[in-house]
Amino acid sequence: MKLLYTAAIAAFLLVGCGTPKAPLSATQKETPKVVLTSVDLINVTDDKVSVVVNPPTITEKEIKFSLPAIVPGTYSRDDYGKYIEAFKALDYSGNELQFTKVDDNTWSILNADKLDKVTYLVNDTFDIESEHDIFSPTGTNIASNNYVLNMNGFIGYFNTLKNLPYEVLIKHPETLYAGTSLNELEIPKTKDSLTAANANYYKVDRYADLIDSPVMYTEHEPVSFTVGETEVLINVFSPNGTYSAEDFKPVISTMVEAQKAYLGDLKTTNKYAILVYLSTVGAEDAQGFGALEHNTSTVVVMPEQYPKQLLDKAMVDIVAHEFFHVxxxxxxxxxxxxxxxxxxxxxxxxxxxxxxxxxxxxxxxxxxxxxxxxxxxxxxxxxxxxxxxxxxxxxxxxxxxxxxxxxxxxxxxxxxxxxxxxxxxxxxxxxxxxxxxxxxxxxxxxxxxxxxxxxxxxxxxxxxxxxxxxxxxxxxxxxxxxxxxxxxxxxxxxxxxxxxEFAETKTNTALLASQDVQYIRGNEEGEIVFVNGELNSTLQDLGVLGGDVLVSYNKKEYNLSTARGLIIATNGLAEGDTVTLTVKRNGETVKLSGKYSTPTYLANKLGESPxxxxxxxxxxxxxxxx
Ligand SMILES: [Zn+2]
The missing domain is CATH 1.10.390.10 (Neutral Protease Domain 2)
Structure with a gap:
């Protein structure tokens, strides 16, 4: 690799520098201006990450700095500025400049022609999902063993400088590895004596490209392989170590190959990163499963408890969708x-x-x-x-x-x-x-x-x-x-x-809820109730009746707030497993027990007409x- 020592990198050395930038010489004026940013994942206190955004010299008296309210592909207003605190605008001597907060996402900085940089702290969104509607694949995570850097949550923009190149320096613990489709550049020689082991350094052409380029840190190196001329990178965070990136290589490889065949001469990307965050589904973890598309990557969030077969299937449905967004x-x-x-x-x-x-x-x-x-x-x-x-x-x-x-x-x-x-x-x-x-x-x-x-x-x-x-x-x-x-x-x-044509056909389903049929619902007391109407074969064999309130499944109690865990648990049942349900029926407690067999129901199915x-x-x- 060739060392990239450009004017832009030289300018990078000014990040955090306490002296005014020297007047530009004639040759320097021709070098492109950049916005220099740094994200510190080493000195994280109180679950907050500190960020520095350093613009080139600003000539306006007042400038607005914003985090996105919304990012492409989400179609919902999420206000990422709400998770920013301790915002400071500093001049070249380190003095704080005055600013006004315009709305949730925007700060208007006065005397902007004296501005050296802005600094602030970022709170993550995964652990407070009950307080907002940010879809997990667009959210952020800050934890010592995992960072999900959807840049919309970390790095903001000056309203008049969105089309300048951005340089991003991410300092990280040596135990973590970055997964991203961004090309890594040589670390600039800063006073912090950073190395390839504890920092990553990236450059993009404009702010929109930064938002298009998530980075996920995990304790394992990403796996990469090529399909045709596309390099595919998989990075997996599995909190309990249930899965590794290697586990998904076969299914992703087959899928990308088939997609490329389907697309024919339609051009796809040369590099594609699949960043998979597997959630414990606990109260302080991501609950929004699915993925968000980017030009050269996707962030996928799925439950870690899913069995491999289900996860493989979901991975094909979800990642194929994101890849087709190309x-x-x-x-x-x-x-x-x-x-x-x-x-x-x-x-x-x-x-x-x-x-x-x-x-x-x-x-x-x-x-x-x-x-x-x-x-x-x-x-x-x-x-x-x-x-x-x-x-x-x-x-x-x-x-x-x-x-x-x-x-x-x-x-x-x-x-x-x-x-x-x-x-x-x-x-x-x-x-x-x-x-x-x-x-x-x-x-x-x-x-x-x-x-x-x-x-x-x-x-x-x-x-x-x-x-x-x-x-x-x-x-x-x-x-x-x-x-x-x-x-x-x-x-x-x-x-x-x-x-x-359509015809009534005996069809396999899940015990309590599948994508197609649901046999349970919640009531006003927060309990789980079996629906009235035709139940599937297994529920009928167990003796469940419509209107029964489910109290426990295999000795574990459930209610509406834990119903997701119940569905995940019952979806893992295998042929011959014992199923024990305790239900309340007309005020009485009834115990129902039997062996599990794949439930079926009569569905109106589409099939080939004779x-x-x-x-x-x-x-x-x-x-x-x-
Ligand atoms: Zn989509």
Whole structure:
């Protein structure tokens, strides 16, 4: 490796320096200005991390410094400034400059032309999730054996300097290793005599790239391997040491290979980092499971108790979704996203594409590339149809998307993963029909990538017409009727194109709650109650009745606040295990016991019609690559 000793690094030596910056010489003036930042994970006191942000010389009399209110990909206002304290603006002599706090996220600094740097302390979000709604994969963790540095929680920006390069120096205990997709640079020679063992040093082109580049520290070195020309890095934090990065290598490797085959000539990233935080699910640990996409990485949060098989499956569903975001919004997006405002963002109308099409791809590629059977894929589609019915808002998808930060629209956000994915499926089927099976949604996305691409955003208002013009009039009609307007989708019509139909079928489920069916709910007393209506075969065999209040399972008591633990525990049951339930029924305590066998119920399942024509079968074969 070649030592990078640039003017920018020389400037870095000024971090924390108590003397005014010397006037710039003619040659120095040509060197680019940078914002120098440092994050100290060594001297952490009281669960708070100290951060320094040092801008180049400021000419304005007043400047605003902010942490983001919202970050791309989350679609919710989270106000990361709320977790900052002991904010100080210092001049070159170390004197404090006056500032006013404008709102939760913004400080306005007076006499800014004298400003050397700002310093502050950061509180983490994982251990106080009951107090806020920050989705864990966008949150932060500060613990001696793990740091989750989603930079939106740590490093802020000066409102006029967002487009300057940022340099980040992270000092860390020698026992911890960084996982990130950022390229590591040689440590500058500072007075702290930092080395590669106790510091990492990164540089990005602008503030938005910093927010796009999380870093997670764990006690284990990340594992990396290549798929095609993509280097994949996995970093896993498992608090009880249950899992290691190596455990997920096979499933991730197979998945990325299949995704690259599915994407064909669509360009993907050369480096992709998967940062996995496994939570104890305890009261002071992360509870928001899932992931957030970035251009070259993703942060995944999952329960550590999940058995390997379940975690592998979740990892494919979740990480595949994040990786497919490389298509949209990362390569195809509107001006609202391209010129993202971290504090007063305008939202785009096209979540149906950013999240819906992405989620559809994350499911469809699995059947298309042979990772799951068509039957498994049909089940996923049906569960999305069922889940979409829970969202009853009387507004269209584009309207919801545009207003997703506000009530009542925000409560419908999660429908992007249900109806949004189904919208993707319908467009795929329309395209297959119109092209005699030759073309599908992936081809439309390739066309859009060529037309736009990551540096050239589309205009939000005319996008539906653009899509119609670049595909088929029928796609335009569908988008106008069911996305711009709130027309109900008759899915049967689309399944008919490929010879699929619904029929009642005996189906496996979980003992208490699966993605598709729930047999328990909470009551006002905070107890767990079995629902009225048809229970699954195993609950029926045990003698459970609708309305029974669950008191304990295998001698451990549960209530509504611990129901998640109950579901995780029962999902781990194996054939032949003993199940003992204590329930309250009409004021009496009843003990129920029996052997576990995989529960079944009669589901309205999607399957291949025995009456399908050759034409329908051919279209289905093209759709599923079978
Ligand atoms: Zn997504």
């Amino acid at each position: 298509v949209t919004p990362l390569s195809i997006h509107s001006e609202e996203i391209h010129f993202f405002d971290f504090n007063t963002p305008k939202m785009s109308q096209h979540l149906w594409m950013y999240e819906g099409v992405t989620e559809y791809f994350a499911q469809h590629f699995q059947v298309y590339e042979g990772l799951v059977t068509p039957e498994e894929f049909y089940d996923v589609i049906v569960s999305k149809i069922d889940n979409a019915k829970r969202y009853t808002g009387d507004f269209s998808f584009t309207e919801m998307s545009k207003n997703v930060l506000e009530e009542p629209y925000k409560d419908s956000y999660a429908n992007v993963y249900e109806k949004g994915a189904l919208i993707g499926m319908c467009i795929d089927l329309i395209m297959r029909e119109q092209s005699n099976g030759e073309k599908g949604l992936i081809d439309l996305m390739k066309t859009l990538t060529k037309r736009f691409g990551s540096t050239s955003p589309f205009s939000d208002d005319t996008f539906i017409e653009t899509v119609a013009a670049l595909s088929y009039p029928e796609v335009g009609n569908f988008l106008r009727d069911h996305v711009q307007n709130n027309g109900a989708i008759n899915y049967t019509e689309y399944f008919y194109l490929v010879g699929l 009456y399908a024509t050759e034409e329908q079968k051919a279209l289905r074969a093209a759709w599923l690559n079978k």
